[in-house]
Amino acid sequence: MQIELLDQIRTQNPIVFNISNFVTVQDVANGINSIGASPIMSEEIDESEEMVAISSAVALNLGAFTTPQVAHIKRVGQLANQYKKPLIIDPVAVGAIKFRLDVAEQLLSDFQVDVIRGNAGEIAALAGIDWQAKGIDAGQGSGDLETIAKACAIKRNCVVILSGPTDVITDGTKVAKVKNGTPLFQLHVGSGDMLTSIVGAFAAVSDNYFEAAKAACAVFAVTGQLVAEELGGELPGTFSMKLMDKLHLVTRAQIEEKLREA
Amino acid sequence: MQIELLDQIRTQNPIVFNISNFVTVQDVANGINSIGASPIMSEEIDESEEMVAISSAVALNLGAFTTPQVAHIKRVGQLANQYKKPLIIDPVAVGAIKFRLDVAEQLLSDFQVDVIRGNAGEIAALAGIDWQAKGIDAGQGSGDLETIAKACAIKRNCVVILSGPTDVITDGTKVAKVKNGTPLFQLHVGSGDMLTSIVGAFAAVSDNYFEAAKAACAVFAVTGQLVAEELGGELPGTFSMKLMDKLHLVTRAQIEEKLREA
Amino acid sequence: MQIELLDQIRTQNPIVFNISNFVTVQDVANGINSIGASPIMSEEIDESEEMVAISSAVALNLGAFTTPQVAHIKRVGQLANQYKKPLIIDPVAVGAIKFRLDVAEQLLSDFQVDVIRGNAGEIAALAGIDWQAKGIDAGQGSGDLETIAKACAIKRNCVVILSGPTDVITDGTKVAKVKNGTPLFQLHVGSGDMLTSIVGAFAAVSDNYFEAAKAACAVFAVTGQLVAEELGGELPGTFSMKLMDKLHLVTRAQIEEKLREA
Numbered sequence: 194m195q196i197e198l199l200d201q202i203r204t205q206n207p208i209v210f211n212i213s214n215f216v217t218v219q220d221v222a223n224g225i226n227s228i229g230a231s232p233i234m235s236e237e238i239d240e241s242e243e244m245v246a247i248s249s250a251v252a253l254n255l256g257a258f259t260t261p262q263v264a265h266i267k268r269v270g271q272l273a274n275q276y277k278k279p280l281i282i283d284p285v286a287v288g289a290i291k292f293r294l295d296v297a298e299q300l301l302s303d304f305q306v307d308v309i310r311g312n313a314g315e316i317a318a319l320a321g322i323d324w325q326a327k328g329i330d331a332g333q334g335s336g337d338l339e340t341i342a343k344a345c346a347i348k349r350n351c352v353v354i355l356s357g358p359t360d361v362i363t364d365g366t367k368v369a370k371v372k373n374g375t376p377l378f379q380l381h382v383g384s385g386d387m388l389t390s391i392v393g394a395f396a397a398v399s400d401n402y403f404e405a406a407k408a409a410c411a412v413f414a415v416t417g418q419l420v421a422e423e424l425g426g427e428l429p430g431t432f433s434m435k436l437m438d439k440l441h442l443v444t445r446a447q448i449e450e451k452l453r454e455a
Numbered sequence: 456m457q458i459e460l461l462d463q464i465r466t467q468n469p470i471v472f473n474i475s476n477f478v479t480v481q482d483v484a485n486g487i488n489s490i491g492a493s494p495i496m497s498e499e500i501d502e503s504e505e506m507v508a509i510s511s512a513v514a515l516n517l518g519a520f521t522t523p524q525v526a527h528i529k530r531v532g533q534l535a536n537q538y539k540k541p542l543i544i545d546p547v548a549v550g551a552i553k554f555r556l557d558v559a560e561q562l563l564s565d566f567q568v569d570v571i572r573g574n575a576g577e578i579a580a581l582a583g584i585d586w587q588a589k590g591i592d593a594g595q596g597s598g599d600l601e602t603i604a605k606a607c608a609i610k611r612n613c614v615v616i617l618s619g620p621t622d623v624i625t626d627g628t629k630v631a632k633v634k635n636g637t638p639l640f641q642l643h644v645g646s647g648d649m650l651t652s653i654v655g656a657f658a659a660v661s662d663n664y665f666e667a668a669k670a671a672c673a674v675f676a677v678t679g680q681l682v683a684e685e686l687g688g689e690l691p692g693t694f695s696m697k698l699m700d701k702l703h704l705v706t707r708a709q710i711e712e713k714l715r716e717a
Numbered sequence: 718m719q720i721e722l723l724d725q726i727r728t729q730n731p732i733v734f735n736i737s738n739f740v741t742v743q744d745v746a747n748g749i750n751s752i753g754a755s756p757i758m759s760e761e762i763d764e765s766e767e768m769v770a771i772s773s774a775v776a777l778n779l780g781a782f783t784t785p786q787v788a789h790i791k792r793v794g795q796l797a798n799q800y801k802k803p804l805i806i807d808p809v810a811v812g813a814i815k816f817r818l819d820v821a822e823q824l825l826s827d828f829q830v831d832v833i834r835g836n837a838g839e840i841a842a843l844a845g846i847d848w849q850a851k852g853i854d855a856g857q858g859s860g861d862l863e864t865i866a867k868a869c870a871i872k873r874n875c876v877v878i879l880s881g882p883t884d885v886i887t888d889g890t891k892v893a894k895v896k897n898g899t900p901l902f903q904l905h906v907g908s909g910d911m912l913t914s915i916v917g918a919f920a921a922v923s924d925n926y927f928e929a930a931k932a933a934c935a936v937f938a939v940t941g942q943l944v945a946e947e948l949g950g951e952l953p954g955t956f957s958m959k960l961m962d963k964l965h966l967v968t969r970a971q972i973e974e975k976l977r978e979a
Contacts, residue, residue, distance in 0.1 A: 216480050216496050218740050222906040227953050232906060233810070234740050237783045240816040247813060259499045286495070289509060292502040380703060382484040382494060429489050430699025437954025441904060478742050478758050521761045548757070551771060554764040642965060644746040644756060691751050692961025 194369075194454060196445045198395050198408045203229035207249035207397035210235070211390055212266050214256030214285060217383030220433070221254075224387035227440035228412075230394035238265045245272040249279075249397035252390040253306075255297055256285035263296055270304035279396035279405075281308045283389035288314030288324060301349060307402045309345065310354040310389045313338060320345035339368055352402045354392065356385055359455075360410040364403045370455040371407070373414035375421035380429035381436075388413045407454075415451045416443045456631075456716060458707045460657050460670045465491035469511035469659035472497070473652055474528050476518030476547060479645030482695070483516075486649035489702035490674075492656035500527045507534040511541075511659035514652040515568075517559055518547035525558055532566035541658035541667075543570045545651035550576030550586055563611060569664045571607065572616040572651045575600060582607035601630055614664045616654065618647055621717075622672040626665045632717040633669070635676035637683035642691035643698075650675045669716075677713045678705045718893075718978060720969045722919050722932045727753035731773035731921035734759070735914055736790050738780030738809060741907030744957070745778075748911035751964035752936075754918035762789045769796040773803075773921035776914040777830075779821055780809035787820055794828035803920035803929075805832045807913035812838030812848060825873060831926045833869065834878040834913045837862060844869035863892055876926045878916065880909055883979075884934040888927045894979040895931070897938035899945035904953035905960075912937045931978075939975045940967045 208231045213221055218234060225232035235244050245251060251273040253266055273280040282301075287294040288311075297319065309319060317324035320341055338361050346353040346365035355361040360371040378384040391413055395405040420435045470493045475483055480496060487494035497506050507513060513535040515528055535542040544563075549556040550573075559581065571581060579586035582603050600623050608615040608627035617623040622633040640646040653675055657667040682697045732755045737745055742758060749756035759768050769775060775797040777790055797804040806825075811818040812835075821843065833843060841848035844865050862885050870877040870889035879885040884895040902908040915937055919929040944959045 213740070215477055215498075215739055216475070216484050216494075219481060219743060219907065222740050223953065223957075226904065226906050232740075234781055236739075236781060237816070239784060240814055243814045243816055257496055257498060260501060290502050290505045292499070292505055380488065382488050383481065427703055428700040429485065429703050430696040433485075433699075434696055434954035434958055437957075438952040441951055441953050477739055477760075478737070478746050478756075481743060519758055519760060522763060552764055552767045554761070554767055642750065644750050645743065688962075689965055690962040691747065691965050692958040695747075695961075696958055 194411055194452060195399065195404045195408050196411060196448045198398050198405060199412050199445055199448065201398040202394050205398055206231050207394060208233055208247055209250045209252060209390055209393040209397060210244045210248035212253045212269055214254040214386055216257055217386040220383045221386050221390050223437055224440060225390050225394060227437045228391055228394055230397065232390070236262065236265065238268055241265065241268050242272055245269060245276050245278060250281065250393035251278050252281045252283070252393040254283045254285065254386055254389060255287070255293060256283065256386060258296070267300060267303045270300060274304050279307045279393065279402060280304065281310065281389055281393045281396060282306045283386060284309065284311050284315045284319060286315070288318040294318050306349065306351050307396060308352045308354065308392055308406050309349060310356060310385070310392055312356050312385065313341065316345045316353060316355045317341050320348055343368065352406045354406050354410060356388065360414060362403065362406050362410055367403060369407045371410045371414050372453040372455060373411070373418045373451060375417045377421050377427065377429060377432045378417050380427065381433045411452050411454070412443070412448050415448045416440055418451060419443065419447065456673055456714060457661065457666045457670050458673060458710045460660050460667060461674050461707055461710065463660040464656050467660055468493050469656060470495055470509055471652055471655040471659060472506045472510035472513045474515045474531055476516040476648055478519055479648040482645045483648050483652050485699055486702060487652050487656060489699045490653055490656055492659065494652070498524065498527065500530055503527065503530050504534055507531060507538050507540060512543065512655035513540050514543045514545070514655040516545045516547065516648055516651060517549070517555060518545065518648060529562060529565045532562060536566050541569045541655065541664060542566065543572065543651055543655045543658060544568045545648060546571065546573050546577045546581060548577070550580040556580050568611065568613050569658060570614045570616065570654055570668050571611060572618060572647070572654055574618050574647065575603065578607045578615060578617045579603050582610055605630065614668045616668050616672060618650065622676060624665070624668050624672055629665060631669045633672045633676050634715040634717060635673070635680045635713060637679045639683050639689065639691060639694045640679050642689065643695045673714050673716070674705070674710050677710045678702055680713060681705065681709065718935055718976060719923065719928045719932050720935060720972045722922050722929060723936050723969055723972065725922040726918050729922055730755050731918060732757055732771055733914055733917040733921060734768045734772035734775050736777045736793055738778040738910055740781055741910040744907045745910050745914050747961055748964060749914050749918060751961045752915055752918055754921065756914070760786065760789065762792055765789065765792050766796055769793060769800050769802060774805065774917035775802050776805045776807070776917040778807045778809065778910055778913060779811070779817060780807065780910060791824060791827045794824060798828050803831045803917065803926060804828065805834060805913055805917045805920065806830045807910060808833065808835050808839045808843060810839070812842040818842050830873065830875050831920060832876045832878065832916055832930050833873060834880060834909070834916055836880050836909065837865065840869045840877060840879045841865050844872055867892065876930045878930050878934060880912065884938060886927065886930045886934055891927060893931045895934045895938050896977040896979060897935070897942045897975060899941045901945050901951065901953060901956045902941050904951065905957045935976050935978070936967070936972050939972045940964055942975060943967065943971065
């Protein structure tokens with residue numbers, strides 16, 4: 194596990210350009226900043242090319258787009274491909290809302306993504322596998338998570354992160370699992386959105402997106418777990434604040450000591 | 456007072472669909488999540504019907520709409536009526552801005568709301584009673600708050616929550632008052648928006664919207680009061696963080712012990 | 718230094734109308750509220766005139782506008798001039814993104830601003846001086862900060878605040894410096910946006926915008942420094958929460974005691 198990528202983020206301070214979800218955008222910007230990268234957001238198509246050009250990674254969040262914004266997302270995705278910037282996508286609620294799945298399918302044919310990050314319901318939907326998602330939550334299904342993640346990765350020709358109590362990371366062939374984390378992530382809206390953009394920060398400092406995705410999941414999950422262990426209670430507000438603190442302070446050694454992979 | 460509705464929210468985790476105010480949306484999403492419901496937000500009219508269909512309540516916040524969004528709000532309100540989902544509206548600043556009052560009046564004729572929640576200035580404006588509102592704040596007036604709330608409830612044929620140091624809840628005939636709370640709510644922007652969506656969570660688990668509104672006000676006001684009492688100072692930042700913690704942890708017994716109704 | 722303006726804000730509770738940056742809007746609203754003013758936000762051009770009319774200052778943030786919003790920003794700026802309300806502008810990222818610089822240049826010819834607040838990269842760009850900005854960050858350059866700030870103030874005929882480890886405030890002739898602050902401001906996204914709107918609160922209670930700008934910088938920088946000193950560590954999440962607390966509690970005497978000007 195290349196946890197040293199965390200140190201590279203802090204040394205290089207890469208710019209991560211985000212098409213963001215207005216619900217969680219402030220937290221996402223602060224999460225990127227705390228870990229050592231530099232966030233930039235935009236909703237204006239006419240500055241897309243400049244934004245992509247100055248960035249080291251691009252993260253597209255489908256959590257709250259409007260139809261006019263789809264053209265913007267498409268343009269940014271195509272620019273990321275053209276400028277060879279790593280491109281991460283978070284397909285929020287595509288498991289629950291058919292409209293979002295249709296838009297996501299179209300976008301995934303308009304450009305090539307490097308990493309998809311979602312919960313089981315979202316990844317299953319993009320893999321074309323039946324699953325009972327519930328709104329923005331993962332929902333329940335009987336499928337094997339590793340099978341679902343691999344099917345999505347093969348179908349979309351990219352790295353897939355299926356987030357959950359155990360994160361499954363796969364490029365369609367290799368599979369890694371991160372067993373760290375805390376249920377408190379579910380108690381704070383936007384934890385997943387934050388991880389997606391943090392994957393962008395890791396992909397900005399490594400050409401191997403499978404390794405970048407693994408390291409991002411490991412750092413984020415262990416950091417949350419460390420916060421939860423110090424918290425001693427189910428305190429979603431305090432958790433979200435201390436998560437920002439710890440993303441800034443956590444060290445490679447702390448991550449490596451706690452990491453439980455498979 | 457049916458404080459047991461709090462436990463039902465936590466058991467059923469109802470989805471509350473919000474047309475939200477971009478100023479406070481992250482706090483509102485986290486407040487819904489902390490109390491045990493599941494938030495979903497959207498600004499896209501083409502997913503309105505799916506969003507309403509999967510939701511158990513709909514909350515419309517008029518705090519920062521643009522003219523194109525009015526068509527979206529109208530559509531969502533009409534869908535909520537059609538799908539028989541409880542519909543809550545928060546008429547932010549209609550007491551201070553005539554443009555917002557005109558839009559709110561039109562919307563209230565386009566669909567039937569179940570609960571209106573606002574401060575004295577906002578409720579007076581919707582009741583057609585003179586009042587000196589000040590921006591997003593309640594402002595001052597000489598009218599009797601109970602009379603204003605009842606007039607609004609009768610005129611709009613719905614339950615009205617007039618928020619303030621004492622919350623007045625009425626269906627036009629019956630009147631309940633919740634005397635709990637803390638001045639710290641005024642020191643955090645979006646406390647009212649959060650309550651509006653939490654009323655949605657309570658209405659999602661009860662067909663009696665007067666009782667749901669009462670219970671929501673009681674739980675929110677007592678929770679804030681408990682946080683303030685533990686805080687020991689006017690700390691608006693710490694208050695907002697610990698409010699998220701306490702919304703998750705507060706118990707029916709704690710609410711019932713502190714509740715001061717009239 | 719007229720730190721007594723802080724007390725005037727708390728007595729008068731002026732309304733500050735903001736065209737805001739969706740990334741940081743909730744923090745900005747809470748910052749305005751904590752210091753004792755009253756925030757109002759809008760994205761709808763049809764309520765612009767009412768909004769400006771009820772406000773005591775107008776703050777325009779260029780951090781995340783779309784092309785349709787430029788017409789809104791232009792209209793609000795012109796209304797602020799017409800209604801003689803103090804007008805503050807924050808030219809986010811104009812040093813890094815040419816598109817934003819072009820829009821800012823056009824807007825600055827459409828209306829007259831009273832105060833511009835930005836980092837070195839942004840102020841240099843508006844002064845027409847070469848500088849290497851980096852995304853939303855100040856970047857690096859060889860120019861003298863005082864020279865850059867004065868050039869911008871003369872060119873734009875307004876007060877300029879060049880924020881950094883030392884804030885430089887100038888009307889093109891007089892120059893003041895505030896040497897307080899903390900590196901933790903850089904670790905929280907939106908600190909600059911918050912200061913811009915707080916400058917609006919100070920300008921709302923003084924006709925002397927140079928003095929208002931100085932006092933705003935002093936109060937904000939000392940408040941952050943006080944929080945950092947009590948914190949005892951680089952904790953960006955806790956810092957942002959306690960900044961809200963301290964903006965509410967900090968006294969004129971505390972500011973005056975810590976203030977280091979030049």
